[in-house]
Amino acid sequence: MDGFNTAPHISGRFDEELESIHTKIVAMGHLVEQQLSLAIKAFTTGNVDLAMQVLKQDDLVDEYETIIDAECVSTIALRQPTGSDLSLLVAIIKATGELEGIAAKAEGIADITIQLKKMLPADTKQEIDSNGQ
DSSP: OOTTOOOOOSOHHHHHHHHHHHHHHHHHHHHHHHHHHHHHHHHHHTOHHHHHHHHHHHHHHHHHHHHHHHHHHHHHHHHOOOHHHHHHHHHHHHHHHHHHHHHHHHHHHHHHHHHHHHHSOHHHHHHHHHTTO
16 A cells, blocks of 8 residues: 555555545546646637536546545544544545635636637637637
């Protein structure tokens, strides 16, 4: 069990649960990072397709948050960890909330991008589109 740099536990199943949580939070973090990057690119280029991609990924971020939080709560309830293990699980629950908040900001940027594109006059939209953006 080296995902969180914790010592192996007597219960191998507990280590497996922590590794599963680690894998999911890393995947969620990468997804949120991608969302934010796409949202910024969509906004700076006026690319509605990128903005729509950000919006489509939001459900997956929400799903990660739900699954990770449920696994943490289940692990706390079943394993009754103490000390650093309990602190780690609580920190993960907090981190998923923060990551979801960042994803919500990316979604907001994507929404603004779409709204701004709708507000542009038709000739400006064509000019932007013809520039490959």
